Amino acid sequence: MACHRLSNRPADYSTPPAVVMSSTTPPGSDSDGAETPAESSGPGALDPLTALLREVEGTSNGASTESNDAMETPTSDLPPPPSEANGKRRKKVRKPKPRWLKITAVVIAVLLVLPLISFTKAMITTQNLSFAERGAEWMRDNHLGGVLNTVESWWLSNNQPKEGGDPNRAIDVPVTGDGGPTTTVKVIAPHLPAPTNVQVPEGVTPVANEGVWQPVGPLVGGAQTMYTTQVRPDSVHTSILDGLVWIDPKLVTLEVFPGSEEPGGKWAKPSQVPMDRRLALIAAFNGGFRMDDAKGGFYLDGVTQRPLRDGAASFVTYSDGTATVGQWGRDVVMSPEVAAVRQNLDLIIDNGGGPPNPGGGPAAAAAPGALVPGLVDNVDGKWGATFGNKVYAWRSAVGVTATGAIVYGYGDGLSSLSLANLMLRAGCVRAMQLDINTVWTTFNFYNSTRFLDPTSVQGTKLLPESFKGANRYLSPDARDFVGVFTRAL
Structure with missing residues (x-):
């Protein structure tokens, strides 16, 4: 048999044989030792060791590819969530705002509205005052006199x-x-x-x-x-x-x-x-x-x-x-x-x-x-x-x-x-x-x-x-x- 002949041949690593095993021939068959001239004489011919390494590498890559393919499975192939399976989209439940936040908002609104009312009242009360004079008087009545004094002092100092x-x-x-x-x-x-x-x-x-x-x-x-x-x-x-x-x-x-x-x-x-x-x-x-x-x-x-x-x-x-x-x-x-x-x-x-x-x-x-x-x-x-x-x-x-x-x-x-x-x-x-x-x-x-x-x-x-x-x-x-x-x- 071919296998017997190969086993009795002296080892010669200088000229590797250009024989490869057919991957399609089952081991132990009559054709087990048949030689296949797969590009045995060309410059790109593969020796058995290289072929074996490539076969092992291909097997490893194939396993990795299968693993990656499993990880990259489209979400469309996954079963839908229960809410969508029933044809209804689940509504988001909003949490109620804290009570302190509501109270703070009301206080801020009041603090803004009261000065606005006061300012409006001051503006419509003439008493022989111009608009600017009424504004200045309102500022002094509402603890902004220091700001007004600073502005007046700056303006007068520069004029x-x-x-x-x-x-x-x-x-x-x-x-x-x-x-x-x-x-x-x-x-x-x-x-x-x-x-x-x-x-x-x-x-x-x-x-x-x-x-x-x-x-x-x-x-x-x-x-x-x-x-x-x-x-x-x-x-x-x-x-x-x-x-x-x-x-x-x-x-x-x-x-x-x-x-x-x-x-x-x-x-x-x-x-x-x-x-x-x-x-x-x-x-x-x-x-x-x-x-x-x-x-x-x-x-x-x-x-x-x-x-x-x-x-x-x-x-x-x-x-x-x-x-x-x-x-x-x-x-x-x-x-x-x-x-x-x-x-x-x-x-x-x-x-x-x-x-x-x-x-x-x-x-x-x-x-x-x-x-x-x-x-x-x-x-x-x-x-x-x-x-x-x-x-x-x-x-x-x-x-x-x-x-x-x-x-x-x-x-x-x-x-x-x-x-x-x-x-x-x-x-x-x-x-x-x-x-x-x-x-x-x-x-x-x-x-x-x-x-x-x-x-x-x-x-x-x-x-x-x-x-x-x-x-x-x-x-x-x-x-x-x-x-x-x-x-x-």
Whole structure:
């Protein structure tokens, strides 16, 4: 047999036989040893060992392929899940949201809605305020005053008034209600001596009428009720003219009116000059800071809206219509004769106390006024923190002279220091800062255009460039103010 012959052949590995076993011949058959000339003579002929290795490799690969094929069986060949086998798709069950999450959402919604309602209410309440002013007031009422102060301080610091130059307008001589100083009338009423002219800042060449007091407003008992002038604030901001008004409390009455928003509370007195008082109205000017920033109190007609602070700068009116400025607890104290007290910060000019006497009484021996120590550096924030006392801006003040006259001053290009110097130059021995910023500072004169017709009363601005209208205080106003009326003799 072929197998027998192969087993007796000598081993020769130099020339391997080109014989392969037929994979189709069963072992032990008669053809078991048959030789198959499978490419035995070609260069690609396979020796038995190579053929055997390839056969083993093919068997291994085949097993691996079968294994991979089993792993890669398509999912479509797998039995469907029970839900799909029944022809129905199982719905996902959503878990309920936690209770705390619902409560949190409600709280957030309320926190967003309440400010929106408050803001909307503030926007539709005019009270002689522009949209921007209403927004600013709402911010201060809702604990955002610090943000607003920062923005205002930044804006003002980057938009300071021009330095140098000359005024771009003349100082007009005002027209009085009774024909002015050219009318010869016999003087019969007691009155204060006319003020002396205001000194112009050092090194500044005065323009026409600068620092010269001009009569304004009606005569009462043949005497002049008010005088006014305009001057440069200092020797640096020479293109600006600030305004001053001198008022004789012997010939007029001064009266504090509450605003609809400041100082807060409910009042029998209106937040405007009522129609039945307008024929006697000759002037009005702004009050102080918002009460939250004033560092003082407010008292009117027997009602204390904010507690009065000892040591605070105070504008005080009396039941007889006179008024004064002083330090509460030292120069002025509570008494049955006090009609109103409006406090704002600390004094900016002080004479140490004493005369002029409360109520505008004679005080020829009054000590001269001087700048209050610490004013330059705003020690302890005594003179405001809205945008700092060194920023040049619109500011206002009221003071009292040695004779008891009331002086109001305001305008642009003023720091707390230059405002105090302005009031010193006007003859004040004590003075206090009132409100600041162009939208809050106002002094208007009033006069009727038709005889005995209160509806014809119209206002005139002391400074034409001031922001608020000339008829301010003839309609409800958000801030408290002071009205000046002719005195009935």
